Amino acid sequence: MSTALNLRKIHDYLFEIPPHGKMRVPARLYLDERSLRELLENQSSEEWNAIRQLENVACLPGIVKAAMAMADVHPGYGFPIGGVAAFDPKAGGVISVAGVGFDINCGVRCLRTHLTRSDLAGKEEKLADTMYEVIPAGLGSTGELKLSPKEIDRVLREGARYAVRLGYGREEDLEYIEEHGQLSDADPSVVSHTAKQRQMAQVGTLGSGNHYVEVQVVDQIYNARAAEAFGLELGQIVIMLHTGSRALGHQIGTDYLPFLEKATRKYGIEVPDRELVCAPIESPEGQQYFRAVMAGANCAFANRQVLTHLVRQAFWKALRVPETAIETLYEVAHNTVKWEVHEVDGERRRLLVHRKGSTRAFGPGRPELPERYRAVGQPVLVGGTMGTASYILVGTEQGMRETFGTALHGAGRAKSRRQAKRQYPAERIVEQLRKQGIIVRAHGKASISEEAPGAYKDVEHVVDVMCNAGIVARVARLRPIICLKG
Amino acid sequence: MPYEYLDHEADIGLEATGTRLEEALRDGVQGLLALLVDPETVEPREAVPVQASGDDPGALYVALLNAVLAAVDLHGMFFRDFELTRLERVDDHWVVEGTLYGEPIDLERHAVEIEVKAATYGGLLAEQTDTGWRLRCVLDL
Incomplete structure (x- = not known):
């Protein structure tokens, strides 16, 4: 692909690259002048350039409307992070490993509590220590739940529901998870033995990198009606947890990369980047990968359900807060592929939507939303950094029309991990955050430097x-108080 | 440097070079191991076999790195060294075998760095240069 940028400004917050070369649709980026400039300035390598990655996605068969990137866009592998692309099976649409990523169904759950900021006063250190002790995190950590192969298959088939059945969390949690925490197309028989073996000790672990559990306080309310529907009030304590499908998801990606590469050749699909290997959705290979991804997604649902239970345990142990005082507000994923019905050019079409580092953000009225939120729209959970705010937003009608009901998933990285490691020594970051009233507990030093707010x-x-x-x-805006990292 | 880490906003690039493909593959694995945990804190007390295959040297590189990541979870071990024992082209694909040396994970003693989710085909490069082989891919962190 050409690297010369032919960016057309649609309005102050949207740029478009018209199709050129082998692009089938335009590439659209939700950016303003400043964020576009910063994206270009921060680019660490021409080899992995977010805009070029988006143009490459626009070349895939059966893509509908546009390859789009949200404002948190940055380079990934194959797809850019912050990207969304929808494919029509009737137009030869494809399913791609890179459109989901290796951390299948990675996502964020928000728990609202009956506590206010003053209930935590003076007890923050104790809570942070207890969370550190109770929640397994970081490379090499193992979960308390050791599953047999048969039980792993049930995790893959039943997702969060199975975790609840085992006593992790409550039935009510399921109502507020995307897809109620269980995808029915999951098929454990197309997931390798290695993937299942790797997961045996990893259910209920946080992982490392950008995964975290954060205790936060609501410090701004912008929309009283939606805040009321979401059960949010000023000064309220909420908890966000960010993790995915752990080793099982990673291994599914690993196993299916060469598998889909063979399919790419078999069906004569031309891909501009080898990581974009894919198969027609309706082909046996595409169907098999889809069923494997659904199983991986269920594993992530179960993982966040077990972690929710552990968070409740930590609050009970440290503060004697009963588990009923901690409710699931919502859980939304940002590495997914899903069947959804969207209106395109006045026609309702069933599309396979890939979201890579972007969040489903459905507007009001969608049947997928829990009844409690249906009138206002879907809660959209946006993770900030250890030192900055996180946000709860809500999906809109306009989002449904423009982006297949998709929005950003976080702040988005600006600096490379190596650059961050050089620039932000862990001790200095911990001290700086302490001065801001934020307590950090991390298992690996790298997690702090590389994830520094800067x-x-x-x-x-x-x-x-x-x-x-x-x-x-x-x-609502949420300010961090305690951050637990891997 | 037999291996080098490359800047990437979200992840990291891992490039390995060697006069022979065997060396480049071996050094890529060493680069991966050093990313996970400080190798100086790991004793090479136990040997674990590892093998991988791929249609071409690039796919082989990615498959080998992923086999090493799987070995960490499957054996509950961290590794310090990798010895490549076989590299062969069999019919239409390549096969690599080797041995990882390490010990069971001990979080009190091992200086853990970061979890690598997978090696990807992102930025994948496998080329013969004037001085030997150059392998490169993006690791998902």
């Missing part, structure tokens, strides 16, 4: 761009 884009600005573009609307 390594990310300005979350306020990124959220501004998406809200000004009309794709989402603000509901």
Whole structure:
């Protein structure tokens, strides 16, 4: 692909690259002048350039409308992070490993509590230590739940529901998880023995990198009606947890990369980047990968359900907060592929939507939403950094029309991990955050340096761009108090 | 440097070079091991066999790195060294075998760095240069 940028400004918050070369549709980026400039300036390598990755996605068969990137866009592998692409099976649409990623169904759950900031006063250190002790995190950690091969298959088939059945969390949690925490197309028989073996000791572990559990306080409410529907109030304590499908998901990606490469050759699909290997959705190979991904997704649902239970345990152990005082507000995933019905050019079409580092953000009225939220729209959970705010936003009608009901998933990285490691020594970051009233507990030093707030884009600005573009609307801002990292 | 880490906003690039393909593959594995845990804190007390195959040297590189990541979970061990024992072209694909040396994970003693989710085909490169082989791919962190 050509690297010369032919960016057309559609409006102040949206740029478009018209199709050129082998692009079948335009590439669209929800950015303003500042975020576009920063994206270009921060580019670490021409080899993995987010805009070029988006153009490459626009070349895939059966892609509908446009390859789109949200304001938190940055380079990934194959797809850019912050990307969304929908494919029509009737137009030869494909399913791709890179459109989901290796951390299948990675996502964020938000728990609202009956506690206020003053209930935590003076007890923050104790809570942080207890969370560190109770929640397995970091490379090499293992979960308390050791599953047999048969039980692993049930995790893959039943997702969060199976975790609840085993006593992890409550039935009510399931109502507020995307797909109720269980995807019915999952097929454990197309997941390798190695993938299952790797997962045996990893159910209920957080992982490392950008995964975290954060205790936060609601410090701004922007939309009283939606905040009321979501059960949010000023000064309230909420908890966010960010993790995915752990080793099982990683191994599914690993196993299916060469598998789909063979399919790419078999069906004569031309891909501009080898990581974009794919198969027609309706082909046996595409169907098999889809069923494997659904199994991986169920594993992530179960993992977050077990972690929710562990968070409740930590609050009970440290503060004697009963588990009924901690409720699931919502859980949303950002590495997914899903069947969804969307209106395109006045026609309702069943599309396979890939979201890589972007969040489903459905507007009001969609049947997929829990009844409690249906009138206002879907809660969209946007993770900030250890030192900056996170946001709860809500999906809009406009988002449904423009982005297949998709929005940003976080602040988005701006600096490479190596650059961050050089620039932000862990001890200094921990001290700086302590001065801001934020307690950090991490198992690996690298997690702190590489995830330092300075390594990310300005979350306020990124959220501004998406809200000004009309794709989402603000509901509440959350300030971090305790951050647990891997 | 037999291996080098390359800047990537979200992940990391891993490039390995060697006069022969065997060396480049071996050094790529060493680069991966050093990313997970400080190798100086790991004793090479136990041997674990590892094998991988791929249609071409690039796919082989990615498959080998992923086999090493799987070995960490499957054996509950961290590794310090990798010895490549076989590299062969069989019919239309390549096969590599080797031995990882390490010990069971001990979080009190092992200086853990970061979890690598997988080696990807992103930025994949496998080329013969004037001085030997150059292998490169993006690791998902």
